[in-house]
Amino acid sequence: MFPVKAAAELSGLTPETLRAWERRHGAVVPHRDEQGRRLYDPAMVDRLTRLHRLTDRGHPIRDLAGLDDAALDRMLEERRHAGYGGVDVLPERMLDAIADYRVDVFDRELSVAIATLPTSVLVARVVMPLLREVGVRWADGRLAIAQERLVSSLLRTRLLSVLNQHPREQRPRVLFATLPGEPHELGLLGAALYAHDAGAPVLYLGTELPAVELARVSERLGAAAVALSSIDPGHAPAALAQLRLLDDALASGVPVWLGGANARYLAEALAIERVQAITDPAALARLIQRRFATVRARPTATFQS
Template structure:
């Protein structure tokens, strides 16, 4: 007869906990070090081992932060208080009208955005790196990307176009953000299934990669095996990577320019190379002018990261 499992017995490695809670290993470590959210045991080799009680607590904390609460305000709460809080939040969400998270960012998320912009204006890469780190431990990956990173990139682009930000400031910010997103992806969730692979890149001539990198982080956070190839890749190479990895989808980001004949040719060639068994996802600020092309080649245009998550969710359900 099976015996009851001891909830305090530490047996779960960090990758399992990341999968169960939806938190990246990056955030798990940060919540432990900075907020003492949990205190995992250590194996003989020094690896973190979490108990069932740890997993439950982290799941409750994840729920609380998704509801808009700051991790620093809830990390020290007792289990009973967390349960009561999460139940109340759940009841409110069920009874309230649905509001997209991108339109309802908590005030502290706006503060993270302002802090990042101020660090860029001061040409202070260390302050920008710290601001991004602080944001990553305060909110979920989804909220970080949609409510901090996307508005931040839009603000940088707007200020550059209007002469309010120097090119050197933009380049500094891009370098720090690229490194930060790369770390975020590497510390993302463990893929749920080996067949859930998506290749992410930008087509030849498209050198702005931060949108594609955010798409890769989003896919990884949704449990996909996100193969990020960098920027400015010819159609033949994208297709070769898709076939070699057995990708279910290819996601490309387009930023500029409008009505580019080279881009049209590259996307047509990419569709011919990968066939229609592989889903072609296209996003980015420059994608809106290519609607007819997307209809022609059977590509799915994505307005934002929320649309990407929805598309990946549907693909995952059909796999």
Template structure:
């Protein structure tokens, strides 16, 4: 792990890049574009990868872009976004295998170390969506096939949820973006996929009320009337709950004509082609690209 580990303190980075430490800390806090590790004393340590990202951002600011515009360019263009080469993919897979092993051994300190290392190499979105997400799916598959115990499944999902929740709640929201609600569909208890989608929304600047697992009948309407959001996202992972989720979506579409209802999850993505066509306007998709496209189309309509 040494080659890309943090080795420059904030004073050194400030000197090398010509940026004030206070400005750098503000960028990190507001935009979360890098995640420097901290040493035993709690001081930030930056890697060569972090310096490359910061140099690129500073060059854009020098060209006249605002820092928010530069960060948006960074995310949308894919520049420095892990450079999607075989070496990076191999490293991500390697970390994923080690992390899964650590979770199966109930080794939380090792798991924390590996996730921190991943944040040191990759963007926050990449780490959560392409590393933690597949591990969550793998843990669920192992449990369903009887390869691991309920204790393993509970420990792993609880650990990963804690990391994702802690990160998700730290993002500032924009007063210019509409409010949203994220909740599991009727009968649904699996909320980690929804939590990851919530992190994606919060990362975009949305204020999201995360309600988690399925609510009692009529409780959702109470929340909608109180909050008056513009978006509601329903998650469905089990096929047995799909019809109830679709029925709820149809009711919400009728009763709240100004509300954009998005649906997602394994059970939604596995629908037959004809059924998907009937609900295409509400399906948010499974990839970040699809999520971005679905949101943009509806935000532009405001």
């Protein structure tokens, strides 16, 4: 719980604005302590942050206050994607270049996209459609194995350069990895980019890291969370075993976020409170904001699940 001053600071508002939004528009309904003082939980701080960002873009608070959080998220995402209509043809154009082994054209298009597009637009409208189209073309024979590997290699190199361009050394970090037997990492890289864009210090550890080693790194760095990707259905039983080892070895209070095609199955099969399936980038961004709001408000606090 945060008092008025802390909640206002975390969401970028003044205490006066926060009280006005609350009193005149019912933007949030705070809790009260025994003395009647206002207290705000992390979800309320998240909501106030969204409202602040949208009012900064010209939306009146009176029009926003009655909307739920999902509607606010949609407005923020639509705003981020506005003005990038031509980007939708880019994945097909890039793959046409790869089909002719014009690697320089593919790499130039990708480099320009990375340099000019917001991260959420880059991942949602270039990287993920590109990966889907690679799968389709490989399945119907229009793309050879060598071409598919070219795409993966170029994407990996360029996306890692984004993460490593401005490394955030502050702690605690979010660790990104896959478990042994899971070599697929492009979806994991996309999630790491989303986390980086949301303001999290990211440490990208790559593929096939044993659970015990991952727990050791987490303890050494005081990690805020561990994010894992699991895609191959045939790997699910091994992933379950590794996740149980990770749960035993990982410090209490460190959440485990799962992405990829196996995420929901693994989370349901484990039924461990700290293990969550995260299949929506917006949900990942919200988790990160809540996680690090606590750190900003209380630098010496320990994390709770």
